[in-house]
Amino acid sequence: MKIGELAKRSGLTAHTIRYYERIGLxxxxxRDRSSRRDYDPSILVWIEFLGRLKTTGxxxxxxxxxxxxxxxxxGTEAERRALLERHRESVRARVDELNACLLVLDTKIGGYAETEQRMKDYDATLPERRRKPVGARSARTR
Amino acid sequence: MKIGELAKRSGLTAHTIRYYERIGLxxxxxRDRSSRRDYDPSILVWIEFLGRLKTTGxxxxxxxxxxxxxxxxxGTEAERRALLERHRESVRARVDELNACLLVLDTKIGGYAETEQRMKDYDATLPERRRKPVGARSARTR
DNA sequence: TCTTGACTTAGAGCGCGCTCAAACTCGTAG
DNA sequence: CTACGAGTTTGAGCGCGCTCTAAGTCAAGA
Structure with a gap:
């Protein structure tokens, strides 16, 4: 498999694949007789796993x-396992952190929802002809 | 409150606070009479919220x-709310993505755990005096 | 044979989010 | 009065992870 094909299949660019090789990832x-890279499809499994590590930060x-x-x-299995276990912990911590932030976002968004509701209630107290058209926005909102 | 104090309380550096002001965050x-920044403590609430946005990517x-x-x-509440709702969706997607990766990590780590177990089982079949010392690693593992 | 296009290399450049440096001004403590 | 420490400004520099350029090689199709 040539680099263009691997790029297509892996989702990386050929540039990035060469860069990863350069840095040792x-x-x-x-290389074939004309020094083009020739890949075994099994490399895709490794690239996919690298993608997981990257995705998880x-x-x-x-x-x-x-x-x-x-x-x-x-002979390096124990070290590899330890490395992944440390990483897993950091990912779990990150998930917890994001979930905590989601609660804050919920609260904040809930606050805006209340504001909107109060505005609707207020509009409803006005005589028919003075109500804002549906979808109206304040002048400065463009 | 001077910038040094705000830095301490917010967890940002004074450099970063000035940078955030420069870019409009x-x-x-x-400023006081000698052009030093003088902050109202209420700015801390805003900085903390910015931190949440940053933490969530x-x-x-x-x-x-x-x-x-x-x-x-x-007049901008609806837009602010929409922006936060879009962001909340992206954070939720990120959490899902991380959780999916955690499953992969679990599998991978489980694989190493099995390898270790097989090695222990194998060691246990050896005569007493030929067993590896506890904590022994292969020569190449340094 | 000629052209096209996918490949090769080394190295420069980029976008992000800071982070630091240089040169300066103040206010206060010794 | 002097020295120090904390602040000011503008602008340069940095670490990360790519991303792109330039100049060249090669093989296959018209």
């Missing part, structure tokens, strides 16, 4: 640590 | 939109 790819320097352990192969 | 602060350019609506005051 992807193993050095075998792991910095590249930590992914590199993991990639190095992986390259060293057997 | 914080309102222009009143809102880019500064969007916080600026919200800050501008806030500055314009009444």
């Amino acid at each position: 992807l193993p050095y790819a075998d 792991m910095p590249i320097r930590d992914m590199l640590l993991y990639a190095e352990l992986r390259d060293r192969g057997s | 914080l309102p222009y602060a009143d 809102m880019p500064i350019r969007d916080m600026l939109l919200y800050a501008e609506l806030r500055d314009r005051g009444s």
Whole structure:
């Protein structure tokens, strides 16, 4: 598989794939006779996992640590596991943090909802012909 | 309250407070006779809310939109609410994404746990004097 | 044979969100 | 009076993670 094909399948750009190889996140790819990279499809599994680490906010320097352990192969399982367990904890903490913020957002949005309700109630007390047209906004709101 | 005090109380650095003012995230602060910023403690509430937006991954350019609506005051509530509702959706999506990744991490970590268990089982089949010392690691693991 | 387009490399550039530096002004304590 | 520490401004610099450019190679199709 050439780099363009891998790019399509992985969702990365060819630029990014080369960049990842340069920094050591992807193993050095075998080249064909004209020095083009030729990939085994199994690389997709690794790229997908790297994507998970990235999605969960792991910095590249930590992914590199993991990639190095992986390259060293057997004997590094305990370290790899420990690294992932530490990361999992940080992701859980992040989820908790986001959920806490969601509660604050709910409250804030609820406050605006109340404001709107009070405005509707107020409008309803006005004589028919003085009510604001539906969808009306204040002049400054453009 | 001077900027140093506000920095302490808000958790931002004085540098960052000035930067936020420069870009419009914080309102222009009143200066005392010797042009030092003098803050009303109520600014802390706003800074804390900005912190929530930041924590939840809102880019500064969007916080600026919200800050501008806030500055314009009444008549912008519906827009502010809509902005926060859109943001809340993106945060919820992010939480879902993180939870999905957590499942993958669980599986991966579970795989390493199995490997370790198989190694322990294997060690247990060896004669007493040939067992690895507790905590032993393979030579390459340094 | 010629052209096209996908690839190669090394290295420069970019957008984000700060973070720091330089040169200066004040107000207060010793 | 002097020295210090905390503040002021403008603008440069930084770390991250890409993203793009330039100049070149190569293979396949018209």
